[in-house]
Amino acid sequence: MTLITGFNFIAGGRSANGSVTVQSVDATSGEALPYSFHQATEAEVDAAARAAEAAYPAFRNLAASRRAEFLDAIADELDALGDDFIAIVCRETALPAARIQGERGRTSGQMRLFASVLRRGDFYGARIDRAMPERKPLPRADLRQYRIGVGPVAVFGASNFPLAFSTAGGDTAAALAAGCPVVFKAHSGHMATAEWVADAIVRAAGRTAMPAGVFNMIYGGGVGEWLVRHPAIQAVGFTGSLRGGRALCDMAAARPQPIPVFAEMSSINPVLLLPDALKARGEQVAAELAASVVLGAGQFCTNPGLAIGIRSPEFVAFLERFTALMGDQPAQTMLNAGGLRSYCHGLENLHQHPGVSHLAGARQEGNQARAQLFKADVSLLLEGDELLQEEVFGPATVVVEVADKAELIRALRGLRGQLTATLIAEPADLASFGELTSLLEQKAGRLLLNGYPTGVEVCDAMVHGGPYPATSDARGTSVGTLAIDRFLRPVCYQNYPDALLPDALKNANPLGIQRLVDGVGTRDAI
């Protein structure tokens, strides 16, 4: 049984210099758990960032295969966390054990996938333009480019995935894969969980002889500001609220040296219900959509918060069925009291909005979240009403009825940036609504056809990103292997002898990777 110390993780050691402590809480009962955590002092935050900075030169220069060993070792350590670990995560988050077991596998799988990316080598982006000494009027020098980690990365985990988007989550995995040491700010909602996972990472770092300081973790409220402002930190990964994410972006932009922040923030994930699909399988769609809305108490970044249909008898029938189903959902315990408060606040705003009517859901009271269905007037979308565009984090959704295809397109134009946009459609719908894809591409990072956005596959092709305010930078993803790109920057070598070049750029191509040589992709030596 692992002992919870409540100490900050700095440079492979533990530190508890501060006198402020924060308590872990049972998410279901609201009672204090017997674990308290030492809020990092400013000096400890500095020490953590400095430790990451000190580890950076050695860590980034390790062969990618060595970093892959480290990620694989983390994966093994995570898989080895047993039932007592699962029990603690469940107590801190009120998530069911089966979900946490699955998430543990997702998290270790993510680490192993990044290890495979490191071995595959396409992340290097290796490019070689050979010298042309005879070129007129001027010769061309030998030029070679690959990518290196940007430097120490600060990561802020999410409450809703205590494993997969937290201490050893996607941002940490991507940063470590890129060769960037990490300072992780433990989420206040699952600090004991965080300590177990940080222990696992530190054990893996020890087993694979990584530099001390490759991973650090700090506890406490407000300590994140020190971290983001610290000169050693070169990039930030964040998953959470729009307000929190934007605050970090503003802080990072105001530094003497501004740094990029990759914040995944707020999305209402519109689902468009097209007429032939509702005709063919309206009941089924109602059941599937309701299940997606209430899954995990609606606490997913890709929770469908908006469903749009076209005025028609089949939409009326769908809505009737959907209303009945949404009224019939059991209450669920949320991740923490703050989340429930925020959910109640979001519902209240919807209830009070004159353009919004309440269709289903028991009165929200007590310490569990109740599923809620609202209907909003299309004018709210057409006029860019702020409220409708705000994510209500929890098991609630809003339907909007549009008059026809032209109004649908106008309504979609009014949408802000999204993580996902979904079409529920039959082939006949796709023939009549073909132009929707082009419009939705401009609004979202992932387009789904006849699926539901909850469920984000960790793979090469995934995009978990999108235009603001879904994220702070639409050019990134925080799930899937492309996430590593956020933490890499290109470096070019001009006229370097083969022996001094990194392996990825040597003539013999000792890593056997795909490279762009004189404009042609190849794995050949040169």
Place this chain on the structure above:
Amino acid sequence: MTLITGFNFIAGGRSANGSVTVQSVDATSGEALPYSFHQATEAEVDAAARAAEAAYPAFRNLAASRRAEFLDAIADELDALGDDFIAIVCRETALPAARIQGERGRTSGQMRLFASVLRRGDFYGARIDRAMPERKPLPRADLRQYRIGVGPVAVFGASNFPLAFSTAGGDTAAALAAGCPVVFKAHSGHMATAEWVADAIVRAAGRTAMPAGVFNMIYGGGVGEWLVRHPAIQAVGFTGSLRGGRALCDMAAARPQPIPVFAEMSSINPVLLLPDALKARGEQVAAELAASVVLGAGQFCTNPGLAIGIRSPEFVAFLERFTALMGDQPAQTMLNAGGLRSYCHGLENLHQHPGVSHLAGARQEGNQARAQLFKADVSLLLEGDELLQEEVFGPATVVVEVADKAELIRALRGLRGQLTATLIAEPADLASFGELTSLLEQKAGRLLLNGYPTGVEVCDAMVHGGPYPATSDARGTSVGTLAIDRFLRPVCYQNYPDALLPDALKNANPLGIQRLVDGVGTRDAI
């Protein structure tokens, strides 16, 4: 002969609603040229941004081969600009005709290179993860990813490359290649040049049937702020001063929807003179370095503003020779009066600094820039003195002598981010100073061995970027084909039928491009 109208370029038409005009100036004489330009009104800036926004859906959805035709057509139009065009550029910039002829070729070559990138197709970043319907516990959906243009881009050109970094320069080429319409803010230093080039782009757009609004250009002071704050603009490219670039970054970060700014700003491009190289060819190095410092009146982003050597008889000999050469350079006319004023101001700061002594250069007076050589105490680097790190744009450089290798490394640690870092070294030096490369990688975007940083090849492997303040985002380059990445974002399709997918992601791979399919790079159909 093209008529200079002085009108703004909006949506393929011309507009001159404002009453404020700005005058083009002969860079050599300082006299007004007979061309005046209508400063854009706020409504015209809005119209230009809206035109780009309106063009975006059609332009980005064009087959990449169609955009390639457009870029090739621009290249042809640029090549066809004749002697009267060259004469105007020379008058506006005081640059010699041979340089401008060469730069014209570089600019058209850059367009053609991006056209080849569009035909090659690697910019798509195509990734396919096929469905795994039998996977347990949950099936995997078919997921496919490629990249699209981010939206309309605002480009601010540089004074020092009136063609290659201006109206039809690298940022414009990269944005258009990515499928992003451009609003270009004409540089006040060469507005007649800008009009000729904008005319060429608009002719090319007409010939290749591009949407009106694919390229727009506005004139005037202060109008750039409206542009960067305009909601239609989704990214900014800038080449210029640290102050100007940072102001745009701050503006973009403070928008309701923050957008990325790729600003190439300030670099002193250190050159490290290692002992064996100075022993073997100190005289030659002195001559080459002096030529690089004064090339084009020192008006290059990659001008070597700092040379560091190790205390030794060979460094004394080098410095003697270098001092003599720098004292012997002819005065040169700068690009404009503002540039000369700024150069004089930079020199004055160096003259007045107690840690800096003046080694060579005639007293700076008159309307031409005189080459200057200074020597700074190493303590300025060790203590992070701001002045030494500031780019003095013009034919001046500073030498620093360090006691030994240990001090050299400490001095390099104190350097801010750079576009380039150069080693002048013999094989014996590389053996003794091997660790410098690793340190310099953290400081610069391009490392050169036995070359000089002036001369930035346009190719696949080039990185013209680097950590702040060299640029605002070390993850980009503003020269070379990787520049297109700045203006692309990934989109993912889940469970889309083949017919609705973009060509880049269709099973048959009709574009014949390299794709990552189930984790393996291939050009095969699936």
